[in-house]
Amino acid sequence: MIGLLGATGAVGRTAAQRIAAFGLGPLRVGGRNVAAAADVAASLPGPAHAVRVDLGDPAELAAFCDGCRIVVSCAGPTYRVLDTVARAAFAAGADYVDIGGELAAKDALTGHPLAGDRTAVFSAGVMPGLSGLLPRLLAKGRAPRRLDVYVGGAAVFTPLSAVDALLTRGPRFGAPMAAWRGGRVEPNALAPLHGVRLPGFPVPVHAWPYLTTEAQTLAADTRADEVRCYNVFVSGRLPEALAAAWAEADGADPAALAGSVVRASLADNADFGAFYVMLFTARPRPGEPPGPGRIVLTAVDSYALSGVVMALAARAVLTGSVPPGVHLAAEVLDPDATAAELRDDPLVEDFVVS
Numbered sequence: 395m396i397g398l399l400g401a402t403g404a405v406g407r408t409a410a411q412r413i414a415a416f417g418l419g420p421l422r423v424g425g426r427n428v429a430a431a432a433d434v435a436a437s438l439p440g441p442a443h444a445v446r447v448d449l450g451d452p453a454e455l456a457a458f459c460d461g462c463r464i465v466v467s468c469a470g471p472t473y474r475v476l477d478t479v480a481r482a483a484f485a486a487g488a489d490y491v492d493i494g495g496e497l498a499a500k501d502a503l504t505g506h507p508l509a510g511d512r513t514a515v516f517s518a519g520v521m522p523g524l525s526g527l528l529p530r531l532l533a534k535g536r537a538p539r540r541l542d543v544y545v546g547g548a549a550v551f552t553p554l555s556a557v558d559a560l561l562t563r564g565p566r567f568g569a570p571m572a573a574w575r576g577g578r579v580e581p582n583a584l585a586p587l588h589g590v591r592l593p594g595f596p597v598p599v600h601a602w603p604y605l606t607t608e609a610q611t612l613a614a615d616t617r618a619d620e621v622r623c624y625n626v627f628v629s630g631r632l633p634e635a636l637a638a639a640w641a642e643a644d645g646a647d648p649a650a651l652a653g654s655v656v657r658a659s660l661a662d663n664a665d666f667g668a669f670y671v672m673l674f675t676a677r678p679r680p681g682e683p684p685g686p687g688r689i690v691l692t693a694v695d696s697y698a699l700s701g702v703v704m705a706l707a708a709r710a711v712l713t714g715s716v717p718p719g720v721h722l723a724a725e726v727l728d729p730d731a732t733a734a735e736l737r738d739d740p741l742v743e744d745f746v747v748s
């Protein structure tokens with residue numbers, strides 16, 4: 395049995411379709427709105443049934459996980475959920491995959507007495523997720539002199555993802571305006587880029603430096619001399635809405651502040667339509683062997699694309715491609731195998747490695 399939480403959501407709907415289509419086993423689709431979960435279960439191309447579960451209710455969560463080989467959570471906000479569902483999955487003898495969580499969730503679960511036998515993979519989406527995985531294709535067999543990550547576009551924030559965006563502040567998540575240079579985080583190294591044309595992006599964009607902890611691990615793992623990582627926006631609306639909400643956030647409920655972020659993303663979407671671009675560039679060190687220097691991935695729906703990544707991660711865990719332990723998807727999925735899947739995926743508009 396495969397337990398799937400969040401299957402009625404923007405990410406989970408695609409994850410559910412893909413996991414069912416892989417034919418890996420029957421699905422138990424859980425959520426607070428059991429009627430919506432039943433509709434999803436009935437739409438899947440494989441055996442599935444719905445059950446009511448609130449992940450905040452320990453007894454319901456334990457019953458949901460009971461009998462599962464793996465529990466896959468696309469529910470959120472992931473920086474509140476953290477290791478809650480993972481612990482229930484491990485207690486039921488199941489492995490685990492989560493759409494978010496990052497280091498905060500990984501650290502919370504690391505050292506769990508079952509972590510030596512069971513597998514958990516956090517942050518199996520586009521960002522975090524593909525943003526830390528795909529650039530590794532540009533560093534295979536050669537440490538780059540410089541690696542750049544640009545991710546963003548005009549995607550509508552769901553309320554839960556807006557809450558997550560507001561929760562991901564501080565050194566456990568990243569450092570604004572920082573770059574990775576010479577083996578360490580260099581604060582205040584970069585400035586925002588305004589009105590720049592970047593490959594793959596259909597309009598001039600604003601790129602805000604934010605050196606995520608995922609990018610820091612990428613830098614260390616690839617031994618890149620320099621890594622720059624940018625969140626890309628089509629206007630000033632979202633950076634302004636996020637900054638205003640962060641300024642208010644101390645002591646306030648992020649859910650109450652998320653509305654302004656969602657509205658900013660809707661306004662961008664009305665002006666520019668929906669698009670999402672992941673651009674990675676690598677510059678070689680002198681004398682290094684030749685290889686690809688750029689990856690451009692474009693999609694209309696970043697949430698659905700995250701659902702694809704979740705399904706690939708769940709399959710990798712179920713088929714034994716991921717060793718036991720607590721991992722982040724970017725560090726443990728196979729970049730080549732993932733790229734091969736994405737290249738042919740109908741939800742990916744373009745995937746060009748050049």
Ligand SMILES: NC(=O)c1ccc[n+]([C@@H]2O[C@H](COP(=O)([O-])OP(=O)(O)OC[C@H]3O[C@@H](n4cnc5c(N)ncnc54)[C@H](OP(=O)(O)O)[C@@H]3O)[C@@H](O)[C@H]2O)c1
Nearest residue numbers: 400402403404405425426427449470472519520521555558
């Ligand atoms: N890594 C990435 O790249 C990435 C990309 C996109 C989104 N995300 C994250 O993924 C999460 C989901 O985003 P989304 O846009 O898909 O959200 P969404 O559309 O609002 O869907 C949320 C899903 O979670 C379920 N859920 C929420 N609270 C629950 C609870 N207490 N117990 C059980 N189920 C619960 C909901 O079902 P019920 O309401 O029926 O319970 C629903 O199916 C967010 O935290 C977001 O930040 C990550």
